[in-house]
Amino acid sequence: MSVLNPIFQVDGFSLRFPDLVEPTLRHITLVIHPTERLVITGPSGCGKSTLLYVLNRLYPHNCDGEVSGSVRIFGRLAQEYAPGEVNRKVATVFQDPDSQFCMPTVEEELAFTLENLQVPRQEMPQRIDRILHLTGLEDLRHGVIQSFSGGMKQRIATACALIMEPECLLLDEPLAHLDPLTAKEFVSWLDHLQQESGIAVIAVEHKLELWGSFFDREIALSENGTIRKDQLFTERDAPILPERTSAIRQEVLFEASDVCVSYASKSILQNIRLQLLSGEITVIAGPNGSGKSTLLKALCGILKIDAGTISGMRAGFVPQSPEQLFLSKSVEGELAYSGNSSTEKLHYLMTALDLESIAHAHPFSVSLGQKRRVAIGAMLADERQVLLLDEPTAGQDLKALTELHRQLTSRAQDGCALVVVTHDMNFAWHIADTIHLMKDGRLSLPFQPEELFSNSALLAEYRLHASKKGGYHAPAFA
């Protein structure tokens, strides 16, 4: 333990949100010292992010929660600080890259932080220069933030947090929207920064395998919001998902040949060829912005294709936020919406997708996993046997991934053809019959998972990294 004064001292802290019966956090007691690298883990909904928001004092101040116990930040009780005051020393990077900026350019955004701190104008340029140099973002100084990719936005958000010269940096699932290599690059970049600046780093994270040996301490929360373990961090392998046997039948359900899509005279998809068999699970992987989502939309007919042909069964689309599809007031109504299925078929789908218990619930009010099942049900009830799923794995914990795996496996056994777009190479390895890679609007030929994951040159070219499965050890990312 460090001899320095602790940054955070949380003592018997519990928090209950006013609209919930059960407390979200229970009897949390922990001490965090300067320069620690700590990760908070636990299943979805266990209060990880809430704990992070307690540390930066956004909660309980902004949620009217019922609180017991105490939180001391730099030795002073959290409630004694004015709003925003403690955030000069405790900086935060949030999960959603789209809603944490308020100025158009990187320079102005950095200046926004300095203006908040009432740094004199004369000092600002030097501090901006210094942080841009430290974070290696010099070239982006006058860039428009909204035009950057998710990975870049997370780096900019981190730079905006670090320019405060904080003593502690909080990160809320910073890798959730990044492709594997971008995520790894972010981690090694952060590693370097932490060594330079010596600040404490506290992160909430599901995907520990992407962090290597970055952390030195782990706090695991259990489902009911108590601390389950407070231990030294050990490097993780990707979690083991169930094995599945392929359910491919030699019947072509869907075929796209030479599909091209352009938007505003810029070519987005070029000569896409894709053949899907009944019972086949196909994974499409590739870097952020390579055209994966556009491809799915083109295949299911949302986007007009400029050239090429699509034949076979109609394809259904399940967006990353499945509620985008919902049009009815109940789960039942959602499945029946198209009117293309008989009552028996609907009944079968409700049972198969395990939706009976929520048949009358409003589709917006159920959990994310349930929403995705409702969306799948709606597509199947509309006689769309080819399902295209956009990023179903983003931000999902192991339990949710296992449930998704089970769901996809049984849909394949029913004879559907499934296409899954994902950044999660471990999931891809466990679920895929075939993998296509995508880059700059071009789709590769199909690969067998074994063949792909042993070819590190190919992986690096598509900004992926090998997952570890069974006895196979992938080389460190290039």
Added chain:
Amino acid sequence: MRRLLHEMNPCIKFLAVTVCILTLAFFFNPWTPLLFFAGVVLLQLLFSQTNWKLWSLAMLPFLIGAFGYFWTTLVFGEPGDGLVLWTIGKLDITTQQWELAWSLSLRVLAFSSISLLFAFTTDPVRFIQSLMQQWKLSPKLAFSVLISYQFLPVLKTEFEQLQQAHRIRGPGSSPSAFKRITALRRLLIPLLAGAVRKAERAAFAMEARAFTGEARTHYTEVKLTRKDFVLFSLFSLVLSVSGSAVFWA
């Protein structure tokens, strides 16, 4: 020279525009708005880099509106007891009507030209910064406007994504034009829910960056210079010259 209007202090420009619009409201002859319109376009021609194609496009709805005023005043206006200028069918057009019609429609053009001048030469972010610095607008209010400005493109993308997702659900029943409009209501709820979520996140992000809504320093100083007063006088000149039409027209 060609950047002068863009560089002008937005607060002073806003003041000039407001004064012009309020003053013009008291002039009922057709010459004042006509001269003012010409003056504004001249100022914009001389001291700004305007995309005139875009300007014409933006002007088009106002032009149609102006024509509407013109026509309805001629047809439906009180004939009064002026001289009859023309007779079209049963319609007598008197001098009084003729003048009133011109005055109303030219007014529309005058108001729209000065508004467009402001819109085309002012950067919204700089305008807000200037409001904070010159007129002590509260940072809380100012940044809520700035953030919503940042959110517009995000909301647009989200709207498109919702529309696309709904397209795949098919028409349900036959899509009449009316049905399609009522279907927009379904887009609105998830869109608003998303906006509320985003607004909360943005508020958190700002507080986490030590934004308190209290006094702050400013990185970009929006200054008041002599140029601003010269330009303000130019606007006043255009206004007075066109206003003087009352005496000689």
